[in-house]
Amino acid sequence: MNLIVESVERIAVLRATALGDLLLILPAVEALRRAYPAARITLLGKEWQVPFLRGRPGPVDDVVPVPPMEESLDPPPELVGRFDLALQMNGDGHHANAFVNGLGARVTAGLRGDDAQPLDRWVPYVPYQHETLRFLEVAGLVGASSDDVEPRMRVTxxxxxxxxxxxxxxxxxxxxxxxxxxxxxxxxxxxxxxxxxxxxxxxxxxxxxxxxxxxxxxxxxxxxxxxxxxxxxxxxxxxxxxxxxxxxxxxxxxxxxxxxxxxxxxxxxxxxxxxxxxxxxxxxxxxxxxxxxxxxxxxxxxxxxxxxxxxxxxxxxxxxxxxxxxxxxxxxxxx
Missing domain, CATH: 3.40.50.2000 (Glycogen Phosphorylase B;)
Structure with a gap:
């Protein structure tokens, strides 16, 4: 089955977390880069990620800080309608799935816990699963795959x-x-x-x-x-x-x-x-x-x-x- 989404120019990946949590998604984002080489990948994250990833070789093109989802489930208006594909890699989706759905992307994909909103394509969030493999499953929902399971980061x-x-x-x-x-x-x-x-x-x-x-x-x-x-x-x-x-x-x-x-x-x-x-x-x-x-x-x-x-x-x-x-x-x- 071909799961690739056609005519994708902009991809959003939600991961507004700390350093160690960010690193765990890198194999999945690298897989997205290979599957969608012409697309621009935007990390929806935290302020500290902006200087950390700016100019650093890797799959992320830019970082847009987003407010804590516990405070508001509505994405900033300037992000709505901006992306063709939006992926939720932020956790079980209790808050994050509503945020991702609010982006208005053509296709949404990600993790879904028991009390989370559904996405267009989703895999169940279960407590005991390696996080990197979990995120590779999410990438697989949109046709991306990788044999590399350990995160890699370039030092500048x-x-x-x-x-x-x-x-x-x-x-x-x-x-x-x-x-x-x-x-x-x-x-x-x-x-x-x-x-x-x-x-x-x-x-x-x-x-x-x-x-x-x-x-x-x-x-x-x-x-x-x-x-x-x-x-x-x-x-x-x-x-x-x-x-x-x-x-x-x-x-x-x-x-x-x-x-x-x-x-x-x-x-x-x-x-x-x-x-x-x-x-x-x-x-x-x-x-x-x-x-x-x-x-x-x-x-x-x-x-x-x-x-x-x-x-x-x-x-x-x-x-x-x-x-x-x-x-x-x-x-x-x-x-």
Missing amino acids: RDDYAELRSVLGQLPRGLIAVHPGGRDARRRWPAACFAEAAARLGRPVAVTGGDHERDLVEKVAALIPRSIPVVGALSAGGLAALYTACDVVIANDSGPRRLAAATGTPTVGVYWCGDLINAGPLTRSHHRPLISWTTQCPTCGGAGLREPGGCDHPVSWLTDVGADAVAAQADELLNA
Whole structure:
């Protein structure tokens, strides 16, 4: 069956999310680019994505920031009727499908949860499915396909220039650890990061955002020869830093996905359910270590994604040992 939409000049892709979530759609958007080589692809996203993607080689031609859909389901008037094809890659569609339908595109396609509006073409949103494969299914609804499942992102001269201006000359043999993450339950303990890094005997960059300053400084204080890098680099500059590293050790986070997208080997520490949805899909350069903890270590409550799960801010990843992480990193370093 030929699912290609004829005479498409402009495509909208809705993905108004954080860094790591954006990276997960790249294989699907690359597939759209190959299927519709003459079309202009616009990412409907967030303000931070504008400077990050401006001038960066890749499948996205431009970024238009959109307001939070929780505040308004109506797209800005200047976007209505602008696109031939609109794809919803923003989640289960509870808010997003109404927004995409409001764009007035000739054909809409995307994900649909139980309480979401239907689109012209849709696949069901189910909780446990890898996000990249989910979005490739969406691309498939309009005739796009790809054998590439790992996101790829080009690092630019401007990214490298930013890195040099902020950090100067970096030591040879550098590795990075990123101990942060949005959810304390999904963060490996700081002492474990320090122990794993110390076993490798390399100079270490400890990365994090401004909101993670205390955590970065805690980890850096435990690692000799460490370089704390806190909120000093843009996403592009951080990508350049990771290309200068021989391996990156991180939680399931945007920075781990960013490092992987630049081609740097990674070791990630995952809660088992999160590995299903967002872990690396290949193993030659990326090694996940998995926590099989299924109940809150504090109260014994339900799993992280289950109804009625608790919010105790304790790590669910403590059953992953520093020796196992260091062993996987050492194997990648010596591959």
